[in-house]
Amino acid sequence: VxxxxxxxxxxxxxxxxxxxxxxxxxxxxxxxxxxxxxxxxxxxxxxxxxxxxxxxxxxxxxxxxxxxxxxxxxxxxxxxxxxxxxxxxxxxxxxxxxxxxxxxxxxxxxxxxxxxxxxxxxxxxxxxxGDIIDFVNPQLSKIEPVKSLDNDIITFSFDAGVTNTSLSNTDNIYLCAKAFNASGNLVGEVCEQTAKTKLAPLGGKRYRIDLWPRGFFNVAESTVISRIEYHFTDATGTNRVGYGNTADPFKFTFTCQ
Known part of the structure; x- marks a missing residue:
């Protein structure tokens, strides 16, 4: 269970x-x-x-x-x-x-x-x-651990082998993400094609990046990140992939154990 x-x-x-x-x-x-x-x-x-x-x-x-x-x-x-x-x-x-x-x-x-x-x-x-936690269907992206807070180290993964996307022909995959507080206000945004956001290839068209959300978004000590919305892009930043291979962002809500 x-x-x-x-x-x-x-x-x-x-x-x-x-x-x-x-x-x-x-x-x-x-x-x-x-x-x-x-x-x-x-x-x-x-x-x-x-x-x-x-x-x-x-x-x-x-x-x-x-x-x-x-x-x-x-x-x-x-x-x-x-x-x-x-x-x-x-x-x-x-x-x-x-x-x-x-x-x-x-x-x-x-x-x-x-x-x-x-x-x-x-x-x-x-x-x-909260957002649907789907244990069953192959996902273009997921964040683990499923239960985590903004002060935990989390892993973003991207599986380009699930379906054909605008990023299928490149190994240079980057994270573009926004952070929101509990009121829905934007408290941080990182969307750049640099070493900070580049995913590491795992083979088989799978990629990952590990990060500490508070440090990644450089939020103030008093700020609590409640939710992240994100896309993946190529090196130009022009081609991007979101939820269900659409322009809609992937969404992740922080929850404790």
Whole structure:
């Protein structure tokens, strides 16, 4: 699940079955999964990853039954699991992960008989706050960490391989950005084709630049940057790419954990 949901504090998992019904218990972070030597959330993430989600801001939370149940080989049984959770406040598109296993195998990598996992179809949260956080669809650009403030080091990335753009035929990619405060007032702007704004090539038509927003925009100590709008340009500054390969800027709103 997305970390911003704080699902560990806001989720109830229960099941009904011919073997019995109960509400399951969250495995604490302090408990070690026997096979990997990691705690259960870390072990699950190592084993199952984040599926086809493209942004790694996910965590696994693991619940288990309070009773021990016995099954025989090839026993056909239906278990209905109900998961109730409170969504986070942000608009979001993601695919959720699900895992079912047993204490016989725990998370042994070779096991495919007792351990099953899957990721959902696209799950969308609407009518929330802020810009859409899209974990699923290939993005021309993203800023990481997704949860960050203006005093954090953040990474702007640009993927020219997603679709053909006016910057597809150059490796000289530059950042052109504006900073706004909570009232929507412009508090800083940098749009120049210099070493300060040039993205580093990563190969495969992917580029990135790491920066400290407060220093990049040279804002006063009392100024708080709440939002950034930005484009990417070529060395002339004439050709630029924005959100959805349009003239509209990419937008990023700072939010804390």
């Amino acid at each position: 997305p970390r911003s949901w704080n699902a560990r504090q806001n989720t109830v998992v229960s099941f009904t079955s011919p073997k019995g019904d109960e509400t399951m218990t969250l495995i604490p972070n302090t408990e070690i999964e026997p096979v990997s030597g990691l705690n259960w959330p870390s072990a699950a993430k190592k084993r199952f990853g984040i599926g086809t989600n493209l942004v790694d801001d996910f965590e696994w939370i693991i619940y288990r039954s309070n009773k021990v149940y016995t099954f025989v080989n090839n026993e056909d049984i239906n278990i209905d699991v109900k998961i109730s959770t409170k969504l986070g406040p942000e608009n979001m598109i993601a695919r959720l992960g699900f895992y079912m296993g047993s204490s016989i195998e725990n998370l042994r990598p070779e096991d495919t008989d007792y351990t099953k996992f899957a990721f959902s179809n696209q799950f969308e949260v609407k009518n929330g706050v």
